[in-house]
Amino acid sequence: MEIFEFIKKSPLFGGAEDLYVGLHAKQEVFEKGARILAAGDFCRRVGAMLEGGADVIREDANGDPVTVAHIGEGEMFAEAFAFAGVPLSVSVQASQRCAVLWLDAQSLLAEPRLAANALKIFARKNVFLTERIEHLSRRTLEAKVLSYLKSARRTAGTETFRVPFDRQGLADYLGCDRSALSAVLSKLKKKGVLDFHKNAFRIL
C-alpha cells in the first residue's frame, strides 16, 4: 500500500492528502519475526501498517506470550499509547515482512483537522470499548449474549439484524467458549426468547 493510498483510506486523514505535510513521517521495514514495539516502551509515534502485517502480543498469567490481535494492512496501531504517553502493555511483532509508517503524535496534534479526526476516532472507540465491557461484565453467559444482541439490534435499528461475527468471533468478543455459546443460543431459541439462522438474529 502506498503512503497516499493509506492517507486516502485512513479515517485519521479523512482523505485529505495535504494534511500529510510537516508530519515528520518515517517509513521503516521490518523482517518477519522482528520486534516492532516492546512492552514497557514509551512510543511517541502512531504506527500505520502500509504493507504486510503484525501480531499484538501480551503475556498471559503464566508469563507465556499470547497473540491478542492482528494488525493488517492499512490499520493503525499504538495510537492510544502514543497519545496517552503511557508505556506499552503489549508487544508488536512482524508476522511477515512489513512496512510501517511512523507518524509523530505531537505533529499530528499540531494540525487542527487531524486532532479533530483523532478525537472522534478515540471517542468512537471509547464508546465501543465501554459497550463491550458492559456485555463482558454480566455474570452469566446468557446475560452476556442477550446484552450483546440487544445492543446489536439497537445499532441495526431493525427487528431482524445480522451480527458481524461468526460463532468463534462472537465467543471471543464475549470472552467465552464457542460451544458454550452455541449451547446458550440453542437454549434461548428453544425457550422462545430468540430466533436465529446463521448470523441473522431476532429477539422475540
Next chain:
Amino acid sequence: MEIFEFIKKSPLFGGAEDLYVGLHAKQEVFEKGARILAAGDFCRRVGAMLEGGADVIREDANGDPVTVAHIGEGEMFAEAFAFAGVPLSVSVQASQRCAVLWLDAQSLLAEPRLAANALKIFARKNVFLTERIEHLSRRTLEAKVLSYLKSARRTAGTETFRVPFDRQGLADYLGCDRSALSAVLSKLKKKGVLDFHKNAFRIL
C-alpha cells in the same frame, strides 16, 4: 462548586482559566429525579457536574433500569458520545438536585490546547478500558484475578502493591461475585501463588 473551581481542577482545562472564553457554556439546574439525558439522544455537549450528582442508567436484559455508574461533583460525562456523534446508550438522571455546566463539543475542538487535552484524556481512558477488557475476557475467575493483579503490579512497579478497590469493587471491576472472588483469592493464597492482606498483594 464554582465554574472556575471546576476549571482549575479539570484535566480538560489543565487549570488554564483563559481557555473558558468562547465556549458557549451554559449552566442548567436539575431537580432530584429529573432526566438529564435520555438513551437514544444525540448530545453535542459535554456535561460537567458542578453541584450534586447523577446516576448513569442502562436497561438490563429484562428491560429493567440498572444504575451502572454515578457522576459525582467535578466529574464530566457524556464526553465520548458528544465527540463520537453517536446516540447515547445510557440515560442520566439526577440523584439529587444538581447543577450541570454544558460545554459545546465543537467549541472545545476549536481551541487547540483543549483539543489536545481531550485527546490525551480519551487516549488514557482507551488504554484503561482495553486493559479491563483484557482481564474480563479471561475464561476463569482465577485467570481474571491474576491478569488484573499482574497488571496492577506492573503499574505499581513494586513487588508488594495496593489495589484501589475493596473486595466488592474488585468484584465489580472483574464482573464476578464478591464471595466467589474471596474464595479464589483464598485458594491462590493456599496454593502459595499469592499473598495478600486487605488491599496489599504480592505475587509469589
Next chain:
DNA sequence: TAAAATCCGTTGTAATTACAACGAAAATAG
C-alpha cells in the same frame, strides 16, 4: 465507649461453563 454498619472470608447447593470430542452441514478448493 457502645451500637450500628460495613467488610470479608467461609460454606453449601444449584446452576453454569469450560473443555474435549464428534458428526452433520456448509463453504471452499481443486
Next chain:
DNA sequence: CTATTTTCGTTGTAATTACAACGGATTTTA
C-alpha cells in the same frame, strides 16, 4: 462435481461460579 476444510450444534463430564446465608472482624457513627 468431488474432496477438503471450516463452521456449528450437540453431548458428557469435570470444574467453576453464582447465589444466599452466616459470623467474625473492622470501621464508622452516635
